[in-house]
Amino acid sequence: MLSKKNFVCLAAVLLIMAMMFCSCTKRDGDEKPSPKPQRAELSVEKQDFGTTADGEAVELYTLTNSNGLKAKIMTYGGILVSLEAPDRNGKLADVVLGYETLDGYVRNNPYFGAIVGRYANRIANGEFTLDGTKYSLAKNNGENHLHGGIKGFDKVVWTAEPFKEEDAAGLKLTYLSKDGEEGYPGNLACSVTYTLTNDNGLKISFDAQTDKATVVNLSHHSYFNLAGQGDGNILGHRLMINADRFTPVDAGLIPTGELRSVKGTPMDFTQPFAIGARIDEDDEQLKYGGGYDHNWVLNKTPAASLLRSKTAGALAVRVYEPTSGRVMEVYTTEPGVQFYAGNFLDGSITGKDNKIYKHRYGFCLEPQHFPDSPNKPNFPSVVLRPGQRYTHITVYKFSVR
Numbered sequence: 001m002l003s004k005k006n007f008v009c010l011a012a013v014l015l016i017m018a019m020m021f022c023s024c025t026k027r028d029g030d031e032k033p034s035p036k037p038q039r040a041e042l043s044v045e046k047q048d049f050g051t052t053a054d055g056e057a058v059e060l061y062t063l064t065n066s067n068g069l070k071a072k073i074m075t076y077g078g079i080l081v082s083l084e085a086p087d088r089n090g091k092l093a094d095v096v097l098g099y100e101t102l103d104g105y106v107r108n109n110p111y112f113g114a115i116v117g118r119y120a121n122r123i124a125n126g127e128f129t130l131d132g133t134k135y136s137l138a139k140n141n142g143e144n145h146l147h148g149g150i151k152g153f154d155k156v157v158w159t160a161e162p163f164k165e166e167d168a169a170g171l172k173l174t175y176l177s178k179d180g181e182e183g184y185p186g187n188l189a190c191s192v193t194y195t196l197t198n199d200n201g202l203k204i205s206f207d208a209q210t211d212k213a214t215v216v217n218l219s220h221h222s223y224f225n226l227a228g229q230g231d232g233n234i235l236g237h238r239l240m241i242n243a244d245r246f247t248p249v250d251a252g253l254i255p256t257g258e259l260r261s262v263k264g265t266p267m268d269f270t271q272p273f274a275i276g277a278r279i280d281e282d283d284e285q286l287k288y289g290g291g292y293d294h295n296w297v298l299n300k301t302p303a304a305s306l307l308r309s310k311t312a313g314a315l316a317v318r319v320y321e322p323t324s325g326r327v328m329e330v331y332t333t334e335p336g337v338q339f340y341a342g343n344f345l346d347g348s349i350t351g352k353d354n355k356i357y358k359h360r361y362g363f364c365l366e367p368q369h370f371p372d373s374p375n376k377p378n379f380p381s382v383v384l385r386p387g388q389r390y391t392h393i394t395v396y397k398f399s400v401r
């Protein structure tokens with residue numbers, strides 16, 4: 001027990017320390033941010049974010065971790081609206097592209113920040129056969145089906161349940177996709193849980209169960225720019241993908257079925273390379289994608305049980321942005337990752353802070369099963385049957401160098 005005298009001394013020391021801390025932060029001012037982001041209170045806050053054309057109310061949740069990182073997620077499309085992460089001086093910036101209001105997303109969203117499903121990426125001719133029955137899906141990408149169809153999971157309103165853990169703030173989103181939706185068989189009960197952890201990870205856990213055999217492939221579609229959203233193109237980011245092979249595509253971006261070595265090609269990111277270093281090379285695969293828009297076959301597929309608690313030893317991708325010092329690492333239970341270099345961005349979208357999103361101003365890393373797997377028997381299966389549980393965990397983790 002402290003004596004009264006000792007207690008008074010301790011209180012005085014603490015007070016002096018607090019005053020010194022305050023005067024330091026004041027003296028540094030806004031121009032020279034303190035080297036570490038300020039400690040913040042772990043929190044989840046809710047606000048209204050408007051209504052859809054169908055009159056459905058949309059909510060926006062702000063998750064804040066103890067280091068001051070903030071993730072804003074809305075119930076429309078399960079969209080990550082903003083994500084603030086510190087640079088090497090501790091200065092926070094929003095590192096994902098998007099709109100300021102719901103209206104922008106509803107009007108024209110090239111999947112900024114969205115949950116994509118029931119099948120992320122492409123299914124050739126919008127068709128597949130399962131247990132002898134042929135299913136026809138909505139075609140929304142030329143002749144092909146892309147990211148779940150005309151009204152995919154990126155355009156539905158999810159039900160939200162916020163939560164706090166000792167070292168994380170989170171949001172659980174649920175959605176029931178009805179039998180026949182966009183042509184898919186089976187009622188699919190889905191949940192997507194975003195957890196912003198105190199080790200600066202944004203963990204996304206996907207779960208699904210069905211009452212009829214179906215195909216499932218859920219992913220997350222943020223466009224990242226680690227220099228800050230809208231602040232230049234992403235060509236200077238240095239990228240490492242832990243993958244010796246990729247799935248080459250045809251002119252419609254449908255995989256041929258081959259798993260091809262990246263060795264000696266511009267697809268080789270086994271060692272870090274600037275995204276822009278080879279993107280415009282005279283290479284057939286790059287021509288088809290207008291740049292990188294391909295699925296890499298990851299060398300490691302860690303178990304969900306590992307990624308639930310820690311990420312050690314399971315690195316899939318690392319991206320480093322030299323001017324800000326920001327590093328993003330991706331860990332996933334999925335066998336593949338689509339790396340898309342924002343080739344379709346063309347300056348026609350004005351996003352948050354009135355920033356114009358020009359060619360290659362953002363890149364996506366979409367952990368997933370391989371595109372067109374329902375039609376490729378040699379690819380890992382995407383079939384989900386009654387009684388089984390689909391699980392996918394991806395962590396986007398932020399640090400600085």
Ligand code: GLA
Nearest residue numbers: 110111253293338340344364
């Ligand atoms: C995915 C696809 C791209 C493109 C974007 C959205 O990443 O692979 O071809 O459709 O989504 O514009």
